[in-house]
Amino acid sequence: MSADVKPFERIPVIDLPEDYSTRTGAFLAEMYRAHGPIFRRREFGVDVVYLVGPEANRFVLLSDRLKFSHHQGWGQLFGAERMFGDGLLTMDGPEHDAHRHLMNPAFTISYMDRYVPLMNRIIRERIADWGERGEVDVYAEARKITFDVAAEALTGLRAGPEVDHFRDIFSQMLTLGLFVTSEEEWQTRSAALHAELDALLRPKIAERRAHPTDDILGLLVTARDASGQPLSDERIIAHANILLVAGHETSTSLSAWLLYQLTQQPAVTQRALDEQLALVGPTAEPTLDEIKRMRYLDLVLLEAERFYPPVANGPRGVVEDFEFAGYHVPAGTYALYSIAASHQLPEVFEHPEVFDPERFAPPREEHKRTPYALVGFGGGPRVCIGINFAKVEIKALVSQALRRYELEAVPDQTLVQFYQVTAMPLYGIRLRARERVGEAG
Numbered sequence: 001m002s003a004d005v006k007p008f009e010r011i012p013v014i015d016l017p018e019d020y021s022t023r024t025g026a027f028l029a030e031m032y033r034a035h036g037p038i039f040r041r042r043e044f045g046v047d048v049v050y051l052v053g054p055e056a057n058r059f060v061l062l063s064d065r066l067k068f069s070h071h072q073g074w075g076q077l078f079g080a081e082r083m084f085g086d087g088l089l090t091m092d093g094p095e096h097d098a099h100r101h102l103m104n105p106a107f108t109i110s111y112m113d114r115y116v117p118l119m120n121r122i123i124r125e126r127i128a129d130w131g132e133r134g135e136v137d138v139y140a141e142a143r144k145i146t147f148d149v150a151a152e153a154l155t156g157l158r159a160g161p162e163v164d165h166f167r168d169i170f171s172q173m174l175t176l177g178l179f180v181t182s183e184e185e186w187q188t189r190s191a192a193l194h195a196e197l198d199a200l201l202r203p204k205i206a207e208r209r210a211h212p213t214d215d216i217l218g219l220l221v222t223a224r225d226a227s228g229q230p231l232s233d234e235r236i237i238a239h240a241n242i243l244l245v246a247g248h249e250t251s252t253s254l255s256a257w258l259l260y261q262l263t264q265q266p267a268v269t270q271r272a273l274d275e276q277l278a279l280v281g282p283t284a285e286p287t288l289d290e291i292k293r294m295r296y297l298d299l300v301l302l303e304a305e306r307f308y309p310p311v312a313n314g315p316r317g318v319v320e321d322f323e324f325a326g327y328h329v330p331a332g333t334y335a336l337y338s339i340a341a342s343h344q345l346p347e348v349f350e351h352p353e354v355f356d357p358e359r360f361a362p363p364r365e366e367h368k369r370t371p372y373a374l375v376g377f378g379g380g381p382r383v384c385i386g387i388n389f390a391k392v393e394i395k396a397l398v399s400q401a402l403r404r405y406e407l408e409a410v411p412d413q414t415l416v417q418f419y420q421v422t423a424m425p426l427y428g429i430r431l432r433a434r435e436r437v438g439e440a441g
């Protein structure tokens with residue numbers, strides 16, 4: 001450690017306020033203003049270091065990324081690896097890189113052609129009764145859509161009883177920790193859930209091994225590791241689980257908030273609708289090519305990513321000592337790079353408290369002035385593998401919902417973004433939906 005570098009103990013210490021979970025980004029941005037880009041908190045004898053701002057993001061995600069471990073970050077969070085297995089999000093080092101390399105082809109934008117028809121079908125079926133119901137919680141609706149889409153695209157399960165069973169197992173896995181009272185009970189119940197999951201997915205894997213397909217599961221079963229061996233069923237199931245864990249809640253909350261924002265500013269809604277009508281027409285389902293050309297919706301989506309980032313902080317275990325912003329941080333520390341706080345810095349995003357899609361359009365392009373300022377999907381070599389999948393799915397949903405329904409937020413509801421591992425609108429988001437029959441054209 002060089003003489004002008006301050007020791008770890010000198011890093012400013014913060015306490016989390018009671019309302020931390022509902023204003024995570026704003027609070028950590030205040031701490032950034034008060035203390036600079038690094039501060040820490042001590043909880044249950046463990047030091048947690050916060051790294052905030054574009055420079056910190058670049059440090060963690062790119063320049064010094066090998067000093068940080070996903071396995072000791074995401075893998076340990078709420079026992080994620082123990083429950084879901086070791087998948088892409090929780091792996092480290094060359095093993096991660098090999099598996100990422102293997103899975104990348106199924107997540108390129110051109111590959112989304114295979115998923116757009118199933119996305120469109122599921123969206124159409126799921127939103128069909130919004131008009132009849134008159135009022136819907138778009139958070140609950142989006143959750144059903146994103147689960148059905150992910151389950152079918154990732155595992156080949158068909159919407160209906162199979163996917164419903166999968167949904168049920170999955171939600172029990174996600175919430176098991178909240179209900180069990182002992183380690184023994186956890187073991188027994190988690191073993192039972194894994195047995196159910198195996199019974200559901202192993203036949204799908206066997207089917208793919210016999211008749212390879214070009215979807216994600218098909219790709220995983222035909223893949224060979226460095227020594228020419230196929231991936232085990234266990235590993236394939238872990239990958240499918242982790243893709244679903246990483247992709248489901250995140251896409252759900254972002255789509256729900258985006259639909260909500262499209263009820264808030266008439267000028268924004270009208271421009272988005274005009275673009276849809278010009279590109280897709282009043283009733284057709286969007287093709288991938290049209291989805292790629294939804295430039296205005298891209299701006300609104302970028303602003304939703306900034307304003308409502310589904311992941312507030314990226315967790316990491318520090319595996320090698322480092323120096324950042326004049327302080328020394330030893331290996332063994334737990335670190336969080338803060339996505340939500342980075343998106344709230346006024347020196348980067350003008351009036352960050354205002355929802356303003358135009359900030360991403362030329363000539364402002366605020367996200368391009370400072371690298372690693374907008375990191376809703378992470379960044380660097382470990383940027384979210386599902387970014388194309390999520391954006392295409394969300395745009396397909398908005399495209400169908402906006403052209404079919406006139407949406408209006410139910411007045412006087414309490415809207416709160418609540419952060420645990422990922423974000424959710426705590427009391428849902430209720431919108432009124434009125435069919436645009438004969439209006440859209």
Ligand code: HEM
Pocket residue numbers: 070088089090100150242243244246247248250251252254309310311314315375376377378379381382383384385386387389390
């Ligand atoms: C709006 C939707 C989504 C958001 C905001 C989001 C956000 C993120 C973020 C912030 C990271 C990086 C975490 C870090 O640096 O610690 C990440 C990684 C990841 N995401 Fe997403 N995600 C979304 C959708 C998806 C979808 C749909 C999938 C899969 C189908 C997915 C799969 C993954 C995986 C596997 C990783 C780990 C990649 C790696 O480490 O190589 N995500 N995501």
